[in-house]
Amino acid sequence: MSNESSQHLSRRSFLRGGALGAAAASTFGLRTAETLAGHDGEYSKTAPPPTGFDFTKGSGQLQPDKIVDSACQFCNCNCRLKVHVKDGRVIDVLGEDADPVQAGGLCVKAEMMTQLVYNRFRLTRPLKRVGGEKGSMDSKFEPCSWEEALEIIAKKFLTLRDAGDAKAIANKTSGRLQRGTGSIIGRFFTLLGSPNDTDVGPVCNDAGGDALGTTFGLGNFTNGYGKDENTGKEDLGSARFFLFLGTNQAETQPMTFAYLLRERLKTKAKLIVIDPRLTPTGAQADEWIAPKPHTDLALVLAFLQHIIAQKLYDAKLVAKWVLGFDQLKKHLADHDYTPEWAEKITGVPATKIKAIAEGYAKARPAAIFCNAGISHQLGAFDTYRTLAFLAAITGNIGVHGGGCNFMHNTWPGGLNLLPVMGETPKKDGELPVGPDWFAESILHSRPYQLKAIVTEGNPLIGSANSKKVQEAFKKLEFYVFTGLFMEEAAYYADVILPVASGFEMDGVYMRRDDRAIRWQHAAVARVGESKTDIEIWIDLAAAMAKLDTKNKPEYWTGNLRAEWKDFGKLWAEFVARTPGVGGMSQTRMEKRAEPLRWPCASEKTPGVSTLYLDHASWYQAAEALDPKNKGKRFLTGSGKVEIFTAELDQKLVGAGHSALPIFYTHPEVTGQNPSIVYEEELVPNAINPGSVTPNVTLGGLSDGKVHEQFPLMGMCGRASVVHFAGVTQWTYFGKQMNGVRLVQIHPRTAEKSGVAQGDKIVIESPRGAITGTATLWEGIREDTIFIPNSFGPAQAMGDEFGLPRYETANTLLDDRYFDNLSGQQAYKCFAVRVRKA
Numbered sequence: 001m002s003n004e005s006s007q008h009l010s011r012r013s014f015l016r017g018g019a020l021g022a023a024a025a026s027t028f029g030l031r032t033a034e035t036l037a038g039h040d041g042e043y044s045k046t047a048p049p050p051t052g053f054d055f056t057k058g059s060g061q062l063q064p065d066k067i068v069d070s071a072c073q074f075c076n077c078n079c080r081l082k083v084h085v086k087d088g089r090v091i092d093v094l095g096e097d098a099d100p101v102q103a104g105g106l107c108v109k110a111e112m113m114t115q116l117v118y119n120r121f122r123l124t125r126p127l128k129r130v131g132g133e134k135g136s137m138d139s140k141f142e143p144c145s146w147e148e149a150l151e152i153i154a155k156k157f158l159t160l161r162d163a164g165d166a167k168a169i170a171n172k173t174s175g176r177l178q179r180g181t182g183s184i185i186g187r188f189f190t191l192l193g194s195p196n197d198t199d200v201g202p203v204c205n206d207a208g209g210d211a212l213g214t215t216f217g218l219g220n221f222t223n224g225y226g227k228d229e230n231t232g233k234e235d236l237g238s239a240r241f242f243l244f245l246g247t248n249q250a251e252t253q254p255m256t257f258a259y260l261l262r263e264r265l266k267t268k269a270k271l272i273v274i275d276p277r278l279t280p281t282g283a284q285a286d287e288w289i290a291p292k293p294h295t296d297l298a299l300v301l302a303f304l305q306h307i308i309a310q311k312l313y314d315a316k317l318v319a320k321w322v323l324g325f326d327q328l329k330k331h332l333a334d335h336d337y338t339p340e341w342a343e344k345i346t347g348v349p350a351t352k353i354k355a356i357a358e359g360y361a362k363a364r365p366a367a368i369f370c371n372a373g374i375s376h377q378l379g380a381f382d383t384y385r386t387l388a389f390l391a392a393i394t395g396n397i398g399v400h401g402g403g404c405n406f407m408h409n410t411w412p413g414g415l416n417l418l419p420v421m422g423e424t425p426k427k428d429g430e431l432p433v434g435p436d437w438f439a440e441s442i443l444h445s446r447p448y449q450l451k452a453i454v455t456e457g458n459p460l461i462g463s464a465n466s467k468k469v470q471e472a473f474k475k476l477e478f479y480v481f482t483g484l485f486m487e488e489a490a491y492y493a494d495v496i497l498p499v500a501s502g503f504e505m506d507g508v509y510m511r512r513d514d515r516a517i518r519w520q521h522a523a524v525a526r527v528g529e530s531k532t533d534i535e536i537w538i539d540l541a542a543a544m545a546k547l548d549t550k551n552k553p554e555y556w557t558g559n560l561r562a563e564w565k566d567f568g569k570l571w572a573e574f575v576a577r578t579p580g581v582g583g584m585s586q587t588r589m590e591k592r593a594e595p596l597r598w599p600c601a602s603e604k605t606p607g608v609s610t611l612y613l614d615h616a617s618w619y620q621a622a623e624a625l626d627p628k629n630k631g632k633r634f635l636t637g638s639g640k641v642e643i644f645t646a647e648l649d650q651k652l653v654g655a656g657h658s659a660l661p662i663f664y665t666h667p668e669v670t671g672q673n674p675s676i677v678y679e680e681e682l683v684p685n686a687i688n689p690g691s692v693t694p695n696v697t698l699g700g701l702s703d704g705k706v707h708e709q710f711p712l713m714g715m716c717g718r719a720s721v722v723h724f725a726g727v728t729q730w731t732y733f734g735k736q737m738n739g740v741r742l743v744q745i746h747p748r749t750a751e752k753s754g755v756a757q758g759d760k761i762v763i764e765s766p767r768g769a770i771t772g773t774a775t776l777w778e779g780i781r782e783d784t785i786f787i788p789n790s791f792g793p794a795q796a797m798g799d800e801f802g803l804p805r806y807e808t809a810n811t812l813l814d815d816r817y818f819d820n821l822s823g824q825q826a827y828k829c830f831a832v833r834v835r836k837a
């Protein structure tokens with residue numbers, strides 16, 4: 001990155017854009033010198049001013065006192081933010097030029113990190129409920145001290161535990177937390193004796209990790225952005241073919257996508273984007289393919305069938321490294337999963353399916369990328385498994401530029417602490433996986449009733465079937481909301497705890513998809529009395545120590561130590577005790593402009609870029625993870641890629657699936673398709689040991705009746721590059737740029753429904769109705785509409801702009817439809833109809 005281009009990107013030079021190239025820049029809504037030159041206004045009369053002109057140079061007012069290396073808390077690009085601070089206040093935020101992947105770039109959300117700090121809606125003190133009905137916006141809360149707030153929580157937890165009901169206590173984490181928070185909360189729950197310290201993963205993207213773990217041994221994004229420091233070669237940048245399914249990276253991971261686009265300019269790699277609607281990602285593609293929602297499994301089965309029939313697979317590699325290839329071949333033939341069959345289900349012409357399969361198989365290396373468009377399907381695990389087969393049989397696993405880059409399956413997961421001291425209660429009877437099960441448990445005691453819940457994140461926006469969730473949280477005995485703002489969920493709380501935002505803390509907050517993390521420093525003081533989640537749980541342990549009559553105080557304070565509130569000390573503990581993390585010290589990360597990848601065995605070794613690479617660096621890292629991995633390339637039991645083994649098949653059959661997936665889809669996909677029936681019976685979950693799950697029967701035809709009343713399919717997803725979950729809806733900039741819920745609908749469908757561009761519309765499903773504004777969009781299937789999630793009725797910032805307060809999109813969803821193995825909710829499919837409001 002040259003100085004010149006870094007100046008291009010600086011806001012201080014008046015003009016934005018530049019380094020991404022005009023095409024990429026326009027994707028992200030950045031303006032380039034070229035586009036500005038044509039505008040009316042001060043630049044159009046003369047030539048544009050030199051882009052390098054820095055108006056802060058020599059300015060007493062705008063020169064920072066210090067520049068702090070922090071990081072963005074939003075997406076998994078994990079951009080470094082160089083925070084310019086003057087007199088203790090943030091005055092500017094710039095990107096990191098010296099990181100070749102970030103390349104100085106930032107998206108529009110970087111600006112909003114500052115607006116989390118300076119925000120009149122921030123929660124600043126703990127609050128306790130003093131009146132009002134749960135859920136009502138008239139709920140009454142009163143400030144209280146941290147001591148009092150934590151005492152209320154500790155008392156409730158101990159009362160439940162002492163009544164033998166510890167498992168009625170649950171927590172749900174969010175993806176946006178300091179790394180290690182899950183380990184601290186997990187330990188707290190071990191001391192408490194409840195198995196229900198649940199994670200956002202099962203609603204986010206866990207199915208991808210589950211499938212990767214089952215097939216290759218590790219549940220993580222397989223390749224890396226930028227150079228592999230072990231081999232000196234480009235990793236993902238060297239791909240010759242990108243197959244994207246259900247991922248809109250231009251808006252959801254804009255900076256790592258910009259990196260891929262820059263490399264693609266050199267390699268001329270093909271980019272195929274599979275998505276029922278055209279997105280800014282699809283706009284960059286060589287081809288955009290729009291299958292019917294929730295039918296990707298049929299598409300991939302057909303890719304496999306065609307590649308095997310045409311002998312386009314890597315026979316030598318398959319013979320050496322793959323278990324179950326012959327069974328797969330027979331399975332595809334027995335079911336006749338041909339491109340012609342898939343055409344009938346997906347609506348994608350067989351010739352197109354064949355061409356993509358051939359393109360992928362012949363171009364080596366070829367990289368697959370997927371995200372929530374695949375994960376948010378009720379067959380997510382099985383679909384991801386077939387994608388893993390595709391990479392394995394074509395020799396695209398364990399090679400630079402290839403892999404199964406199933407996004408959000410990054411690292412860290414488990415970070416180890418010193419062994420627990422003292423005798424802990426038994427911890428069994430975990431609820432079915434997926435926080436969306438909370439409502440079912442509270443309302444129907446299935447399999448038992450939760451009575452006290454703490455959340456990080458906002459289940460009233462994020463969870464499926466909002467009306468049911470509202471009813472459940474109203475009935476819930478005790479609820480603690482932790483967050484930044486008075487969000488929807490906060491109105492159901494008994495206690496509200498204010499958390500610190502990313503610029504207010506030291507540590508490791510986000511992570512990049514390719515298992516990479518970076519250290520960040522606090523740039524400004526804490527807002528009000530806010531604390532980090534780790535501080536909250538350690539302080540809560542101290543409150544438990546004071547009240548617990550069954551254990552000595554050290555049971556709590558010795559196992560959750562006050563010194564770990566210093567993130568540096570906690571991180572040193574993780575590094576010392578977690579296999580594969582030995583080389584990821586604070587000092588090493590602080591010195592780097594780039595994030596550092598896991599696994600990273602020692603200070604002397606670089607982190608691993610390509611998992612399963614036939615290279616000494618991989619074998620060394622694998623052994624560092626577990627001595628039993630010595631000499632193994634794949635980390636499955638057999639040391640090979642496991643497509644089919646009798647043992648695996650038996651495990652999956654127990655929960656209604658099989659090692660070789662058959663095709664099935666959501667009953668609300670239009671037409672009559674092989675579908676799914678959920679049984680009452682709860683059986684062991686083979687993929688999430690310890691938990692149970694409803695048994696399913698796959699393959700029976702759906703009756704299509706729902707479409708008599710609700711003829712269209714709805715999909716939910718990210719509003720735009722501007723919004724990040726619900727949190728940016730609380731910033732001035734976020735509401736200004738994207739404050740209206742814009743629902744994408746095909747012009748012909750709109751016409752049939754009597755809807756015109758810009759009309760206020762009502763969208764109804766069998767579960768309820770919401771409103772939005774019609775955006776007529778040629779780039780979406782005629783049978784499908786797209787509804788942005790993350791809008792909600794508590795978002796007071798919108799009032800400043802006269803914006804509507806919207807019901808949550810998840811009102812439309814049915815929580816019964818989910819992947820019973822991974823816990824993934826089918827957010828991306830529900831029957832709807834549309835009319836003018």
Ligand SMILES: Nc1nc2c(c(=O)[nH]1)N[C@H]1C(S)=C(S)[C@@H](COP(=O)(O)OP(=O)(O)OC[C@H]3O[C@@H](n4cnc5c(=O)[nH]c(N)nc54)[C@H](O)[C@@H]3O)O[C@H]1N2
Nearest residue numbers: 246247248252274293294371372373717718723724725828
């Ligand atoms: N700006 C922004 N960035 C984010 C987030 C955010 O809230 N805002 N959230 C972060 C998080 S937590 C996540 S999980 C990721 C999600 O990142 P993405 O997965 O990229 O985002 P989504 O919009 O949920 O879904 C991606 C695409 O899937 C398509 N899709 C829907 N149904 C189907 C289908 O059946 N098949 C296929 N092939 N495609 C389908 C949708 O049209 C959509 O364009 O983004 C992360 N980054």
Ligand SMILES: Nc1nc2c(c(=O)[nH]1)N[C@H]1C(S)=C(S)[C@@H](COP(=O)(O)OP(=O)(O)OC[C@H]3O[C@@H](n4cnc5c(=O)[nH]c(N)nc54)[C@H](O)[C@@H]3O)O[C@H]1N2
Nearest residue numbers: 174204456457458462482483484485716717725727789827
């Ligand atoms: N219909 C539909 N629903 C979906 C999805 C979809 O695509 N469609 N996507 C799903 C996916 S992929 C995800 S990941 C979930 C996301 O859903 P959530 O997990 O609820 O989203 P978050 O961004 O984690 O949480 C939002 C709130 O968390 C709080 N917060 C921010 N930082 C912190 C912190 O450090 N600590 C604490 N305690 N709180 C913090 C803020 O107040 C913020 O507003 O939504 C899921 N729901």
Ligand code: SF4
Nearest residue numbers: 072074075078079107
């Ligand atoms: S939201 Fe993502 S791409 Fe945008 S600045 Fe933050 S980390 Fe970078």
Ligand SMILES: [Mo]
Nearest residue numbers: 175203204205
């Ligand atoms: Mo997510």
